[in-house]
Amino acid sequence: MKTVSFDELVANQGKEIGLSPWRVVSQQMIDQFADATDDHQFIHVDPERAARETPFGGTIAHGFLSLSLLSAMTFETLPPLEGAGVGINHGFDKIRFITPVKSGARIRTRFVLANVNARPSGWVHIDYDVTIEIENSPKPALTARWLTLTKLEPEET
Numbered sequence: 600m601k602t603v604s605f606d607e608l609v610a611n612q613g614k615e616i617g618l619s620p621w622r623v624v625s626q627q628m629i630d631q632f633a634d635a636t637d638d639h640q641f642i643h644v645d646p647e648r649a650a651r652e653t654p655f656g657g658t659i660a661h662g663f664l665s666l667s668l669l670s671a672m673t674f675e676t677l678p679p680l681e682g683a684g685v686g687i688n689h690g691f692d693k694i695r696f697i698t699p700v701k702s703g704a705r706i707r708t709r710f711v712l713a714n715v716n717a718r719p720s721g722w723v724h725i726d727y728d729v730t731i732e733i734e735n736s737p738k739p740a741l742t743a744r745w746l747t748l749t750k751l752e753p754e755e756t
Contacts, residue, residue: 600678600679601678602678602679602680602681602682602683603678603679603680603681604680604681605680605681605682605715605717605723605751608680608712608715608723608725609715611712612712612713612714612715613711613712613713614711614712615709615710615711615712616677616710616711616712617676617677617708617709617710618676618707618708618709618710619672619673619675619676619707619708619709619710620672620675620676620707621705621706621707621734622668622671622672622705622706622707623703623704623705624660624664624665624668624700624702624703624704624705624706625702625703626646626658626702626703628660628664629643629644629658629659629660629661629664629702630643630644632660632661632663632664632667633661636661636663638661642655642658642659643658643659643660643661644658645658646658646702655699655701656701657701657702658701658702659699659700659701659702660699660700660701660702660704662696662741664700665696665700665706665731665740665741666691666694666731666741666743668706668708668731669708669729669731669745670688672707672708673708673710676708676710677710680723680725680749680751682751682752683723683749683750683751683752684749684750684751684752685749685750686747686748686749686750687747687748687749688745688746688747688748689724689746689747689748690746691743691744691745691746692743692744692746693742693743693744694741694742694743695741695742695743696740696741697738697739697740697741697742698733698736698738698739698740699740700731700733700740704733704734704736705733705734706731706732706733706734706740707731707732707734708729708730708731708732709729709730709732710727710728710729711727711728711729711730712725712726712727713726713727713728713744714726717751721750721751721753722748722749722750722751723748723749723750723751724746724747724748725746725747725748725749726744726745726746726747727744727745727747728742728743728744728745729741729742729743729744729745730742
């Protein structure tokens with residue numbers, strides 16, 4: 600994937616800059632996330648009970664699983680910043696879990712570049728307005744403002 604310059608990034612503030620490919624949220628993925636986070640609530644890991652006792656018709660993904668998939672969907676969708684070294688999460692503003700993601704559903708992320716700010720320290724603060732969509736659902740799984748930091752490598756002289 601080709602890189603994007605800082606100036607190109609700044610010029611795209613306020614614009615949609617990417618739409619990830621669809622990704623299946625499988626029961627195996629949900630189970631592995633439950634094991635990793637020690638969150639084994641039946642609505643996530645017991646398909647029969649979830650079908651009987653919830654309005655979802657089966658198990659649903661953890662909201663934090665959907666949120667955590669942003670990193671993978673970013674890497675497969677958005678070009679890296681030219682000269683970038685390390686990138687880190689800085690936080691989130693206004694996370695809203697709107698619609699549960701059912702086991703077996705396909706999701707994708709729509710990225711809008713909300714803000715770009717170069718810091719004197721060499722870090723670039725990039726905010727994205729993200730919407731994780733569920734295939735064939737009128738409402739998204741979640742919306743959030745995602746705050747990231749990217750360290751630019753010093754230019755060689």
